[in-house]
Amino acid sequence: MALLYAIATRIMYAGILLLAVIILNFGMMHLAPGDVADSISQSMGGADEEVLNEIRATYGLDRPFIVQLGSYIGKVLRFDLGYSFFYTQPVSQLILQKLPxxxxxxxxxxxxxxxxxxxLGVYSAQRPNGLSSHFVSFFALFGYSAPVFWSGLLLLIGFSLHIQWFPVAGMRDVTIEGNFLEEAIDIIRHMVLPVITLASIFLALYSRLSRATMMEVLGSDYIRTAKSKGLTDREIIYKHALKNSLSPVITLAGLQFSAVVSGAILVESVFSWPGLGTLAFESIIARDTPTILGILFFSALVVIVGNLLTDLTLRLVDPRVRTNG
Amino acid sequence: MTDPLLSVKNLRIELNTRDGVAPVIDDFSFDLFPGEAISFVGESGCGKSMTALGIMGLLPEGVGKIASGSINFAGEDLSSAEQKRMRNIRGNEISMIFQEPMTSLNPVYTIGEQIAEVLRAHQGLSKQASWTKAIELLDAVRIPNPQARISDYPFQMSGGQRQRVMIAIALACEPKILIADEPTTALDVTVQAQIFDLLNDLRKQTGTAIILITHDMGAVAEMAERMIVMYAGRKVEEGPVQQVIDNAGHPYTQGLISCVPHILEKLTAKRQMLQEVPGIVPSLRDFGKDQCLFASRCQYVSEKCNNTRPTENKFSSSQTVACWLTESIQ
Incomplete structure (x- = not known):
């Protein structure tokens, strides 16, 4: 019961937050100079004031702000994010194509x-001054500070150009068509380098954080209790310590959900990965406002859903969260 | 006389500090007999807890180690025992409870799991059997409604209840020795009395020998038959509790006893002026010097105290004192 209640409250909050994002989005669009009538008239090769007013009347742009906002919210809730004149298809369709x-x-x-x-964090926390622990720290720092486009390009040069293990770009090879297994293997081969590149940033964060929390947990009183019970090292570390050190890592992982768009832009561009990041990049260059706003709305949605999942996962890990609503 | 259950001989525990290696326990010996309750008494930083951790094989890794001496437990030297053997002993034959009941239990597991776990580790009980036994143990440490409380998490319990859970964990495998490291320091007085009652009753039932570590003379009188007064990693006095309290030989013991507050309102022969022991325990740098380490705080200090470490002298039939003063009395 408590779980259902918690989920219901979280979803309600998430809904309010999403509404705020929609309003903000619409406000931004409204504030920007020019409107849809301008862009339509542009595509027609220009129009005089009378025609513009006619277009505005047709699309309801002459109505008051609040009415327009209301109809916009209604549309967004039906997942109608507008029409992209650049890609000549509805934005929601565009996003759903690139999302997978x-x-x-x-x-x-x-x-x-x-x-x-x-x-890695758990391992290096056990011997914080050991050689391998320093190696992990160095490796993590390196992964974090190396720019994604740089490490991505290096991997490309190394493993696609010199040692031709992996394909250079894209997500699938058009020549491979046929059974499911072959296609899956093809996609995996295409995934290896971009995944490694993207993971190296996250990896650094997670290993550093879990190393730090693990070290703190290992010095706590209940670990001393676990030792005094005569438990094995494995039970002490993976049962008693790990579960306690997971909360901060899960929280961080939840925050990293925003990287669905932001982090992916660079990696997808480097590897020409046909995803949302590439779409965002292209639509910004093309000043395709409806698509940009659609992606904005969508990434907000992803972050909100991510946070919802984080909250629920934390409840699983830490019983103290369960009683606090 | 029976053989001692635990016999510590010339134990020396060294700690790595910034100023080099310091002997936190220096030439320390004592015996513990089956079913007996003894108490280590002394201020913070006297090495009481270090001795306990040394016996348990839980000295902080890379920082503390047993440099010499032996810890003989039922015919086996624990100071040189392998980790695997120590794991079998810990929680099974020698258990320990700690000063901080609020933080000594793992916050993310139910207390039932934390009790049952030790039964599974040492007695090979099944999940079901260990859970049933855990309920019995919870009942034995007098937690009301054990069937329901067993699924509670530590944060749902008070400090006193948590310490009872710790006692249940420690006594689950009916150990031969229970080391209680200041078990009531963090609890209020009424709860303190309850915990001592409980420990005394359980001791009668199980015959477990107890080492009580405390700086509370009241607790010593309540729980122990024999007391060992420690100062700066050394034993300064040992004897039956009542005898030592009535007739303390070492100036430090006298000081500790005069520090105990009285409940009487007026100053009488029974209630004397409270007296503090002036000064503080010397820093680790001075541990291990060939002198009486209490000398700088002692009102009877003489030349000899600063030059030579006092030997242990028989003060009376069953009381020993390490003080040059008592030697001259004899």
Missing amino acids: ATLLLVLTAQFLALIVGVF
Whole structure:
């Protein structure tokens, strides 16, 4: 019951937040110089004031702000994000086309970084002054400070150009068509380099954070208790310490959800990955306002859903969260 | 007389500090007999807890180590025992409870799991059997409604209840020795009395020997038969509790006893002026010097105290004192 209640409250908050994002989005569009009538008339090759007013009347642009806002909210709730004149198709359709590729890339990178990062952090926390611990710290710092486009390009030069293990760009090879398995293997081959590039940033964050929290947890009283019970090192570290050190890492992972768009832009551009990042990049260059706003709205949606999932995961890990509403 | 259950001989524990290696425990010996309750008494920083951690094999890794001496437990030297063997002993034959009940339990597991776990580790019980036994143990440490409380998390319990859970964990495998490191320091007085009652009753039932570490003379009188007064990593006095309290030989012991507040209102022969022991425990740098380490705080200090470490002298039939003063009395 408590769980259902918590989910319901979270979803309500998420809804309010989303509404705020929509209003803000619309306000921005409204404030920008020029309107849809201008861009339509531009595509027609110009129009006089009378025609413009006619267009405005047709599209309801002459109505008061609040009425326009209301109809915009109604449209967005029906997932109608407008029409892109640049791509000549509805924005929502455009986003849904590009979404799977980005989700595949970002979620794989996140998952990989989370598992490997936590493992490295836990490992190096056990001997914080050991050689391997310093190596992990250095590696993490390197991964974090190296710009994505630089490390991505280096990987490309190394593993696509000199040692031709992986394809240079894209997500699939057009010549491979046929059974599911072959296509899947092809996509995985295309994924390796971009996933490694993207994961290296996350990996640094997760390994540093889990190393720090793990070290703190290992010095706590209940770990001393666990030792005094005669438990094995494995039970002490992976049962008693790990579960306690996970909360900050999960919180951080939730925040990293925003990287679905921001982090992916660079990586997708370097590897010509046909995802949301590439779409965002292109639409900004082309000043395709409806698409940009659609992506903005969509990334807000992803972040909100991500935070919802984070909250619920934290409840699983830490019983103290459960009673605080 | 029976053989001692635990016999510590000439124990020396060294700690790495910024100023080099310091002997936090220096030539320390004592015996613990089966079913007996003894108490280590002294101020903070006297090495009481270090001795306990040394016995448990839980000295902070890379910082503290047993440099010499032996810890003989039932015919086995624990100071040179392997980690695997120590794991079998910890929580099974020698258990420990700690000063901080609020933080000594893992916040993310139920107390039932934390009790059951130790039963599974040492007695090979199944999940079901260990859970049933955990309920019994919770009942034994007098937590009302154990069936329901077993699924509670530590944050749902008070400090006193948490310490009871710690006692249940420690006594789950019916150990031969229970080391209680200031078990009531963090609790209010009424709860303190309850915990001592509980420990005394459980001791009668199980015959577990207890080492009580405390700086509270009241607790010593309540719980222990014999007391060992420690100062700066050394034993300064040892004897039956009542005898030492009535007739303390070492100036430090006398000082500790005169520090105990009284409940009487008027100053009488029974309630004397409260007296503090002036000064503080010397820094680790001075540990291990060939002198009486209490000398700088002692009102009876003489030349010899500053030059030579006092030997242990028989003060009476069952009381020993390490002080040059008592030697001259004899």
